[in-house]
Structure formats: structure tokens, C-alpha cells
Amino acid sequence: MEVNPLSIILVKSDSKGDRLLFRYPFHFQENNEPANTKRRNPYTLPNLEDLLQSPSQPTSNINKGHLTGFTDEVLSSLFAVKPELCNKKFELKVNDVRFVGHPTLLQLRNKQQDASGLMLINVVFALQALASHSVVTCYHDLSKRMGIALRYEEKRCGYVTEQTQTMTTAHDDGYASNSEAAFQTILKKCTLASNIKKMYEDLCSTGLVNIQINKWITLSFCLPQKVHQWHLRGKIVEPKDIDRCLKALRPYHSLLLLYPVQQMGDFTGLDGSPSLERMLKQYSPIKNLQTLAADADLTLNHVFELTAHLVYWAKATVIFPICLTNKYVISPDAPIHLNSPLLDKFSETFPASNLIRAVSDFALPTSLGQKCNPLCHPSQQSHLVKTIIWMLQHHLLLQLHTYIQYIPTDRGLVVARDRDDRNHMSSQRSVVLSSSYQPSASEHSRAESESGTSTVSETPELRSESDLLSRSINLENVSFTSIEEEKQDYQEELLLDFPDEERGNIFKIPATNTPEDLRLFARLCRKGYFHGDHHIEEIMYLENLRRSQLLQLLDKFRDVLITYETEDPAIAMFSYT
Amino acid sequence: MENIGYVSNHFEPNGQEGPIRCIFFCEFHPTAGPIISCQEPEQYISKELFDSVSVYIITKAELQRSTITVTLSDYKILGFPVRIDDKKYPRNAYHFNLCLVCDSNVRTVHYEPVVTKLSDYLMAMEIESNFLSSGKASTKLAPILKQVIEELNTKGECALTEGPTATHLKVVHIRSDPSPVADHQVPVFIKELPNQQWDLTTQQVTPYIDGFNHVARIAALSDVENNLVKACMQNLVYYGVVALVPLFQYGNVYCTTPHLKLLAHDINLQSRCLKYVAASQRQLPNFRDVFRMFAAMTRGTTIRDLCLRFNPSNLRVNERKLVQFGVLEGLIRRVHKYPILLSESSELQKSLSGAANLDEICCATCVTTQQLEDQLERDHNVVLLWK
Numbered sequence: 001m002e003v004n005p006l007s008i009i010l011v012k013s014d015s016k017g018d019r020l021l022f023r024y025p026f027h028f029q030e031n032n033e034p035a036n037t038k039r040r041n042p043y044t045l046p047n048l049e050d051l052l053q054s055p056s057q058p059t060s061n062i063n064k065g066h067l068t069g070f071t072d073e074v075l076s077s078l079f080a081v082k083p084e085l086c087n088k089k090f091e092l093k094v095n096d097v098r099f100v101g102h103p104t105l106l107q108l109r110n111k112q113q114d115a116s117g118l119m120l121i122n123v124v125f126a127l128q129a130l131a132s133h134s135v136v137t138c139y140h141d142l143s144k145r146m147g148i149a150l151r152y153e154e155k156r157c158g159y160v161t162e163q164t165q166t167m168t169t170a171h172d173d174g175y176a177s178n179s180e181a182a183f184q185t186i187l188k189k190c191t192l193a194s195n196i197k198k199m200y201e202d203l204c205s206t207g208l209v210n211i212q213i214n215k216w217i218t219l220s221f222c223l224p225q226k227v228h229q230w231h232l233r234g235k236i237v238e239p240k241d242i243d244r245c246l247k248a249l250r251p252y253h254s255l256l257l258l259y260p261v262q263q264m265g266d267f268t269g270l271d272g273s274p275s276l277e278r279m280l281k282q283y284s285p286i287k288n289l290q291t292l293a294a295d296a297d298l299t300l301n302h303v304f305e306l307t308a309h310l311v312y313w314a315k316a317t318v319i320f321p322i323c324l325t326n327k328y329v330i331s332p333d334a335p336i337h338l339n340s341p342l343l344d345k346f347s348e349t350f351p352a353s354n355l356i357r358a359v360s361d362f363a364l365p366t367s368l369g370q371k372c373n374p375l376c377h378p379s380q381q382s383h384l385v386k387t388i389i390w391m392l393q394h395h396l397l398l399q400l401h402t403y404i405q406y407i408p409t410d411r412g413l414v415v416a417r418d419r420d421d422r423n424h425m426s427s428q429r430s431v432v433l434s435s436s437y438q439p440s441a442s443e444h445s446r447a448e449s450e451s452g453t454s455t456v457s458e459t460p461e462l463r464s465e466s467d468l469l470s471r472s473i474n475l476e477n478v479s480f481t482s483i484e485e486e487k488q489d490y491q492e493e494l495l496l497d498f499p500d501e502e503r504g505n506i507f508k509i510p511a512t513n514t515p516e517d518l519r520l521f522a523r524l525c526r527k528g529y530f531h532g533d534h535h536i537e538e539i540m541y542l543e544n545l546r547r548s549q550l551l552q553l554l555d556k557f558r559d560v561l562i563t564y565e566t567e568d569p570a571i572a573m574f575s576y577t
Numbered sequence: 578m579e580n581i582g583y584v585s586n587h588f589e590p591n592g593q594e595g596p597i598r599c600i601f602f603c604e605f606h607p608t609a610g611p612i613i614s615c616q617e618p619e620q621y622i623s624k625e626l627f628d629s630v631s632v633y634i635i636t637k638a639e640l641q642r643s644t645i646t647v648t649l650s651d652y653k654i655l656g657f658p659v660r661i662d663d664k665k666y667p668r669n670a671y672h673f674n675l676c677l678v679c680d681s682n683v684r685t686v687h688y689e690p691v692v693t694k695l696s697d698y699l700m701a702m703e704i705e706s707n708f709l710s711s712g713k714a715s716t717k718l719a720p721i722l723k724q725v726i727e728e729l730n731t732k733g734e735c736a737l738t739e740g741p742t743a744t745h746l747k748v749v750h751i752r753s754d755p756s757p758v759a760d761h762q763v764p765v766f767i768k769e770l771p772n773q774q775w776d777l778t779t780q781q782v783t784p785y786i787d788g789f790n791h792v793a794r795i796a797a798l799s800d801v802e803n804n805l806v807k808a809c810m811q812n813l814v815y816y817g818v819v820a821l822v823p824l825f826q827y828g829n830v831y832c833t834t835p836h837l838k839l840l841a842h843d844i845n846l847q848s849r850c851l852k853y854v855a856a857s858q859r860q861l862p863n864f865r866d867v868f869r870m871f872a873a874m875t876r877g878t879t880i881r882d883l884c885l886r887f888n889p890s891n892l893r894v895n896e897r898k899l900v901q902f903g904v905l906e907g908l909i910r911r912v913h914k915y916p917i918l919l920s921e922s923s924e925l926q927k928s929l930s931g932a933a934n935l936d937e938i939c940c941a942t943c944v945t946t947q948q949l950e951d952q953l954e955r956d957h958n959v960v961l962l963w964k
Contacts, residue, residue: 059643074639077632084629091648092633094640129686329876330964332910337931338917356917356931356960363963364877405841405872410863412847532838562865564872569835 003135003225004204006097006126007067008196011079012164013120014108018080020072021167022193024200026183061097067126070094072179079103079122086120089140096129100139104147109158121150121160123196134238135225142199142209142221149217150192159214163192191215208313227314245318246308248570251290251300252541254321255307257283258314258393267315276306285389288321318571319392320399320537322385324369325547327565328362331398342394350387358387365400365565400565401535406525408502408560497526511556520549521557530561535568594750595683596730598652600722602699603627603634604709605672611635615715617722622652622678630654634674644689653679655688657696661703671710675699691746695725698737698744755814758807760793761940762821765901770818778809788901791824793940822904823911824936825897827881828946830912830963831874837908840868846906854899862893870894871903876912876963912963920958929959 009023061069081090081103092099101124111117123146125139153159170185187193195211202209207226211219228237257264257280264280275298282295293303310316320326335342336359346355361371368388372381391397498506511517524530529539536550554561599621603613611631613622626649627634633647636658646655656676662669675696679685702708708717721739725746728735734747765788775783778801785795792810796803813819823829840846851861870887880896883889889896903909913934918925928938939946953959 069639071639074637077637082629082632084625085649088650089648093644093646093648095643330962332964334962334964336915336917336962338926339930354919356919356962360917360960360962363961365875403838405838405868407841407865407868410865412841412844412864412868532841562869562872564833564837565875566833566835566837 002128002130003207003223004065005139005200006062006065006128008200009075009079009124009126010192010196011076011122011124013080014118015116018076019168019171020076021164022183022186022190022196023072023075024193024197025066026180059095061095062128067097079124080120081122090122090124091136091140093129098127098129098131098136099124100127100136100143101125102140102144102147104151106151106154106160108161109154110161119160119164121147123147132225132238134240135223138223138225138239145219145221149213149219153214153217157214163190166190167193222313224312224314242312245570246311249289249304249307249318250538250541252288252321252537253318253571254285254288255283255292255310255316256285256319256389256392257310257316264315267313273306275302276309279303279306285319286322317393320401320568320571322368322388324372325367327365327367327400328388328397329365329400330359330362331396334359334396336396342396346390349390350383353387359391359396362397398567401537401568402563402565403532403535404530404554405532405562405564406530406560407562408505506560509557509559517553517556520553524553593683595680597677597679597688597726599678600676600726601678602673602675602718602722605635607667615718615722617719617726634658634676635672644693646685648681651681653681653683653685655679655685655692657692659696659700661700666710671703673699673709687748687751691729691748694744694746698742701742702739752815755811758792758810758814758821759937759940760803761791761824761936763789763791763824764795764810764813764819765822765905766818767820767905768818778805779813782806782809786819789825789897791940820905822901825900826946827884828879828950829900830876830879831900831903831909832876832912833871833874834907834910836906837871840871840908850902850906853902854894856890856893856895860893866892867894867899870899871908874903874909915962915964916953917960917962918958919960931962
């Protein structure tokens with residue numbers, strides 16, 4: 001697993017010189033086999049090229065997941081950096097190992113306030129060089145936090161002086177020949193060493209670090225690349241994927257906790273945010289975020305933030321609220337086979353049910369409404385909902401949404417480029433308008449479409465529509481005008497900004513004879529809902545439409561509106577990309 | 578094919594490519610300590626900066642001959658410290674390091690072999706003719722460094738003919754390992770096979786890659802052992818010549834992915850798509866028809882159903898090509914069927930455990946999909962999962 005640390009190393013440097021104080025794991029590696037003895041096939045012919053070129057095997061400093069090939073002295077000389085590099089990110093790659101840390105200078109408590117009283121402390125993580133850039137950044141952050149906590153504790157009570165003293169003594173106490181014994185003693189005596197051990201173990205097992213430095217400062221840290229991959233087998237969730245998901249949060253989404261609410265107490269802890277507790281009290285996977293905010297008496301923005309927090313820490317995921325019309329299918333990488341541990345887990349929660357049978361109901365896109373008939377007993381229905389929630393929590397199901405693509409002519413969009421520009425302009429306009437009440441830039445994209453609708457409907461289009469309404473009423477009153485003329489008139493007006501060719505094609509559709517249909521079509525089309533970016537549910541939410549209205553419209557205009565079903569790319573990322 | 582598995586374990590994902598900003602040669606001076614004796618372009622790395630990181634450049638004995646990269650806030654310095662032991666030197670040893678400097682946010686792993694080779698070249702010249710230690714290093718070395726940085730940045734390769742031996746440097750881009758190839762996958766050329774001397778297996782196999790033959794069939798047709806064909810395919814996938822798609826059958830089911838919306842917006846993709854899926858190049862199909870066919874692909878709709886509904890030959894669409902294009906571009910995705918046997922029957926449970934899909938089972942047992950599906954349909958203990 002390339003995100004696990006190979007080793008954690010603690011180095012200090014002060015007026016007495018540099019020293020490696022502690023590293024974990026420190027168990028001595030018996031290096032019997034000489035390095036780089038790849039087993040060769042005895043039958044291979046020696047390749048002539050090989051002899052001439054002798055490609056030197058790249059040296060490796062990793063042996064069975066542990067760091068090898070460096071003595072403690074070398075490590076300490078590498079990590080006791082020059083003052084110019086202090087309080088900055090430190091990154092060094094040697095062969096196939098990447099070291100990352102944040103060298104921190106701290107003022108020793110009982111020394112005078114000059115250069116001799118300064119100590120450099122560097123908590124360095126040895127990673128495989130394969131580790132991606134984002135993993136390195138996360139480890140740097142952890143090292144930086146360690147540094148800040150230690151600096152504070154030194155200032156408060158001289159913690160670092162005391163701990164380093166104990167460690168140095170243990171090294172000097174005649175254990176010089178056997179560093180492992182010295183490290184053992186240090187681990188027993190020093191709380192800082194046991195913190196490092198706990199940190200290493202946490203990082204390797206769950207990716208969630210929770211330690212108390214000097215029983216005083218809580219340091220919690222989450223390595224998202226590790227936390228989010230327990231169910232994905234090898235696929236790594238990068239922090240930017242999570243960001244993308246969080247930017248796509250909408251008020252109609254809902255929160256799905258991955259653990260029972262009762263267990264969340266451990267996570268919120270003693271000094272957790274009270275609003276988080278308030279939100280969890282009101283939590284239900286059937287509520288959308290807007291309702292949840294109202295019920296918990298929090299602002300929607302704050303609920304977004306809390307959701308983002310829970311998602312980042314892999315305590316929750318985002319779904320579309322469970323309702324009768326939701327269509328589910330089996331997630332493409334659902335780990336369902338006869339030997340899957342999930343089978344037993346499912347039967348424990350739902351005795352007398354079989355996961356495979358339950359999942360196989362969703363082989364074809366199936367909605368909850370299709371599964372419950374009116375004769376169905378209410379308890380059956382609640383059981384069904386519970387199993388669906390369970391399967392969503394375990395990322396076995398994926399929800400399908402219907403997207404709509406407007407293709408007016410045989411050749412596609414007539415002036416796709418023009419249209420893109422226009423959309424771009426209108427979206428820019430909505431950003432400008434929305435920024436007045438959006439607190440932070442990061443939420444722009446989220447706000448864009450909601451605010452976009454309100455702004456767009458206030459812009460001239462609305463005026464022209466109301467004009468048109470009054471006009472058509474007038475026309476009705478004037479009895480002399482023929483129906484044919486009337487039709488021409490409002491049609492032309494409604495689709496004025498459409499290219500001629502598109503307009504011609506749209507008028508071939510019989511539904512254009514009904515003013516309401518055409519008006520709705522033109523409105524939705526202008527707002528760019530038919531570009532495959534919005535699913536039906538989103539359009540319903542934003543435009544306050546009923547599903548039947550929208551479905552009728554889609555059916556009437558099916559010659560130019562093509563629908564397809566797929567997952568919502570933003571929120572489906574935890575199960576499939 | 579010997580290139581398989583060459584991808585070294587020094588691979589560094591994400592991070593952009595970037596040019597070499599500077600190349601410098603530094604040595605351990607007997608009195609002055611570590612100094613930069615030659616730099617191209619001049620004064621790129623300041624004395625102060627160099628002093629703060631010199632410990633990673635002229636290193637302790639244990640770190641000799643290791644590739645060391647140190648990342649600073651603005652620069653990334655990649656070096657390969659070398660020491661030559663000889664009584665003739667003032668301290669009985671001569672230390673030097675040839676370093677490349679790049680921007681701090683770019684990846685440098687692909688330059689590691691270059692640095693190693695260049696260092697070895699300089700070392701050979703030093704041993705033969707005291708090229709470096711004779712004190713005139715800067716005058717002789719500067720043109721070499723200039724040539725290296727210019728040619729590597731522009732051409733990606735460089736040939737040095739200074740001295741008695743010549744050496745060739747080349748930046749080799751590191752790609753990720755290709756995944757193993759399965760019997761039932763179909764290779765498709767995604768670009769023309771580069772015109773070069775391929776190994777015998779590749780020469781024998783490539784004529785049978787037509788976008789429709791699967792790996793096992795290619796092995797049979799070309800009379801090449803199955804595993805060799807797989808290795809060959811893996812090699813071609815690594816070089817981006819071939820992509821693997823699932824076997825086409827009229828009973829297959831595909832579903833749309835969120836990428837389908839790109840097809841409606843990307844004009845370039847549209848025209849490529851129409852050319853690719855056209856039944857004949859003389860008259861291209863309608864874009865709307867093509868999009869409609871893609872959009873109609875859902876779970877539960879086989880290609881056979883689609884053909885009955887749309888009659889692709891009337892629309893001038895070749896349905897095989899349509900599916901192939903969709904899969905290659907990620908607009909659609911194959912939905913596989915995974916049979917699971919729920920009753921107690923140890924023999925069958927092994928193959929029907931849910932870990933293998935119908936394609937894999939059919940290919941392994943040499944049964945047609947139709948036969949297998951009919952048989953599974955009759956057994957009520959078998960559950961088919963579509964995913």
C-alpha cells in the first residue's frame with residue numbers, strides 16, 4: 001500500500017549537534033540476502049547487450065515494507081537541515097524513498113533567548129517514492145501540526161526539553177552498540193515516542209490519527225487517501241475528488257451516515273462542535289439537506305460545511321434522498337461474490353435475508369415505487385428501505401438519473417460554439433449576482449445554478465414573457481386575427497434567439513401549437529437545462545416543476561430532446577469513477 | 578518486448594512535465610569544500626542556496642551512487658553523487674555531482690536515468706584523462722552542459738561525442754504498468770503501428786488485430802502461444818498503440834456514462850465519431866441518430882434490441898463500430914453479467930461464485946454465451962448480477 005508510511009523518524013538538532021532520537025518501527029532487519037538478488041531463470045541465455053551495457057539495477061531502500069540501507073547517523077545528518085530550510089516543507093527523495101517533514105525551530109524554555117537556546121525538531125515520514133503528490137502534502141501537513149504542537153508544549157511546560165533529554169540519555173547509557181535496546185527503553189519511558197508509535201499504527205491501519213500530546217493537546221488527522229479506500233480495493237480517493245463532490249452539493253441532496261448515529265459520539269468527542277451534534281440528532285437519510293438545516297435550526301451553509309467535514313473524514317457520504325421514484329442499479333465494482341464478508345454482515349443486520357437476492361433485484365434499473373405495490377405491507381416497505389440504505393452505505397448500489405440533451409437538427413447543435421459562449425456569459429452573470437450573498441468563493445459553483453435561476457428569470461426574458469402574455473390576451477380579445485397568424489406571432493417571439501434552422505425543426509413538432517408547452521420548453525432550453533448537466537430531479541427542484549409536467553414535456557419534444565440515464569458524476573465518485 | 582516490467586519503481590504519479598531549468602556540475606574542493614564549478618545557465622543557483630543544500634549534493638559515503646532529489650520551495654534539484662578513490666587526489670578521493678534543476682512542481686523521475694548515465698560518462702572521462710580534476714573543467718565542461726540542456730529540452734535526446742567514447746542520452750517517459758490481458762478481450766489499434774523492427778511475435782500477431790478478434794482467437798489464428806500473445810498485447814498497450822475493449826456480441830448490454838454529454842458539445846469528437854461509426858465513408862450518418870443510439874443503451878437493452886429498434890444499416894451506422902467508439906472514448910460502458918449459484922454444489926460454485934463474468938466463463942469453458950445463458954436460465958438457484 002503506497003500510502004502507508006515506511007517509518008517515522010524524530011530528529012533534533014541544537015547547540016550540541018544533531019541526533020536521531022527515535023524512529024518507529026525500529027525492529028532490526030536481518031539482511032541475510034544480498035541486495036538485488038533477483039532470482040534468475042537458470043535457462044536464460046546471457047544477453048549480449050546486457051554484458052555491454054550492464055544496466056545497473058536501481059538501488060532500493062525498501063525491504064519488505066521497511067526502510068533499510070540508512071544508518072541513524074546518515075538519517076540525522078539529512079534531516080537536521082540548515083537554518084535556511086527551517087519552518088518550510090522539507091522533501092527529499094533518495095532512490096525509491098521519499099522523506100517528507102516540516103523542520104520546526106523552537107525556543108527551549110529554560111535557555112536564554114538566543115541562537116544557543118534554539119532547537120530544531122523534525123518529524124519525518126519516510127514514504128515510498130510512488131506516493132502521489134497529494135499524499136506527500138497530507139503527510140507534510142501532519143508533520144507541521146506535530147511541530148506546532150511540540151513548540152506550544154515546550155513553551156508551556158518544557159515538554160520537548162524533558163523528552164529529548166530522556167531520549168538522549170537512553171542512547172548514551174551504554175546502549176550505543178545496540179540501538180534497538182535504546183529505542184525499547186525510550187518507547188517505555190517517553191510519551192512522545194509512544195505517540196509516534198501510535199501515529200504509525202493508526203496511519204497503517206485506518207488512516208485516522210488521534211493522539212494526545214503530553215496528555216494535553218489533541219492531534220487528530222485524517223489521511224483521506226487511506227480512509228476512503230477500505231471499500232474500494234486499491235482505488236485511491238484523492239482530496240481533490242472529495243472537493244469536487246463537495247462543490248457539487250445541492251440543497252436537495254441528503255446526507256447518509258456510514259455508521260449508526262450512536263457510534264458517532266466517539267467521533268464528535270468532548271469538544272466537538274455543538275451544531276454537529278444538533279444536526280446528527282435530526283439526521284435521517286430521507287431528509288434533504290435543506291430540511292435537515294431547517295429541522296436542526298442551522299443555516300444551509302453551515303450544514304454544507306458539516307456535511308463536507310463528515311464526508312472528508314469518511315463518516316458519511318452524499319446521496320439523493322431516498323424516495324419512491326429513485327432508480328437504483330448495482331454499482332459496477334460492488335464486491336459481491338460468495339466469499340464476500342459482506343454476505344454475513346448483511347445477514348447479521350437483516351436475519352433471514354440474503355444479500356445476493358436483495359442485490360439481484362437491482363440487476364435492472366429498479367425504483368422503489370416499482371418494488372412496492374399497494375398490497376404491500378408497510379413493514380415490508382420499511383424493510384426494503386432499510387436494506388437499500390444498508391446497500392448504499394456499503395456502496396453496492398448506484399442511483400441513475402435521467403439527463404436531457406437538446407439536439408435540434410440532424411447535425412447536432414447548429415452553432416454549438418455560439419451557444420457555449422452565451423452559456424458562459426450567462427453563468428458569469430449569475431456568479432456576479434450571486435456573489436453578493438455567497439460568503440466564500442469555494443461555494444460559487446454550488447450557488448451558481450440556484451442563484452442562476454433566480455437571476456435569469458428576473459432578466460429581460462421575464463419581461464418579454466409577460467409582455468407576450470398580455471399580448472396574447474389582447475390577441476384573444478381581438479377576434480379578427482386568425483389562429484394561424486396568432487401562432488406564428490408568439491412562436492416567432494418565443495424562439496427569437498434560436499437559429500433559424502433550429503426554429504424550423506422545432507416548429508415541426510405538433511406540441512408547439514400549445515403556447516404553454518412551447519413557453520416551458522423555451523424557458524428551460526434558454527436556461528441551459530438541456531445540455532446534459534442537469535438531471536430531471538434538479539430541474540424539478542430549481543424550476544419548481546412536477547415530475548409529470550417535465551416528463552410530458554420531454555415526451556412531446558422527444559424529437560429534439562434526447563434523454564439518457566446515467567449516474568450523477570459528482571456524488572457517485574465514492575463508488576465509481 | 579523486453580521493455581515490459583522496465584517501469585522502474587521510482588514512478589511518481591501526478592505532477593506535470595517540465596523542462597530542465599539548469600544543469601550544474603559541482604565538486605568537493607580540497608580547501609574550499611563543496612563548490613559549483615560549472616553552471617548552465619550561469620548564476621542560476623546562488624551560492625547561498627547551494628550552501629543550504631550542499632549536504633544533499635556532496636553527501637556522506639553511504640549515499641554515494643544514489644539518486645537524490647531535494648525539493649525546495651522554488652527548485653527541485655536532482656543529483657547522483659559520485660566518488661572516485663585514488664591516491665593521486667589531494668584527499669585520496671574525488672567527489673563530484675552533476676545535478677539537474679527543475680521547477681519545484683514538476684516531476685523529475687524520468688530524468689534519473691539521464692543523470693546516472695551522464696555521471697558515469699564523466700566518471701569514465703575523469704578516470705581516463707583527468708577530465709574533471711585538471712582544473713580546466715569549466716572551459717571544457719561548459720559546452721557539454723549547454724549541449725545537454727538544449728538538446729534534452731528540445732529533442733528529448735542528446736548524443737555526446739567528446740573524448741574517446743560517445744554516449745547517448747534519452748529522456749524516457751515513464752508510464753504506468755498495463756493491467757494483465759484476458760483471453761476474451763479484443764485489441765483495437767488506436768494509432769498506427771510505429772514503423773520499426775518489432776519482435777517476431779508482434780510481427781506475427783498484428784495482422785490479426787482487426788478490432789473484432791479476441792485474444793484467444795488471435796492466438797489460434799496466428800498460431801502463437803496464448804501467453805505470448807497476451808504479453809505482446811500488454812506491450813502494445815503500454816506504448817499506447819492498442820486499447821483493449823470487451824468482446825462484441827449482439828447479446829451484449831452497454832450503459833451510458835456521464836461522458837456522453839461530451840459528444841453533444843465537442844464538435845471535434847462528433848466528427849471523429851461520425852467518421853468512425855459510418856457504414857460507408859461516402860455518406861456519413863446523422864449525428865442525431867448516432868446520439869440517439871448511444872442514449873438508448875441502458876441496462877436490459879441488448880445490441881440486438883437496439884438493432885431491431887433503429888435498424889442501423891438504414892441509418893448508415895455500423896453498430897459494431899458504434900459500440901467500439903463508445904467504449905474507447907468512455908461514452909458507454911459494458912455491463913457484465915455475473916452469475917452466482919446459491920445452492921450447495923461445490924463443483925459449480927467455484928466458477929459461479931460471482932467473481933467471474935459470463936465472458937470469462939465462456940472463454941474458459943469454450944461454451945457459447947447463448948448456450949450458457951440458456952442453461953443458467955433454467956436453474957433457479959442461479960442469480961445473475963448485472964454490473
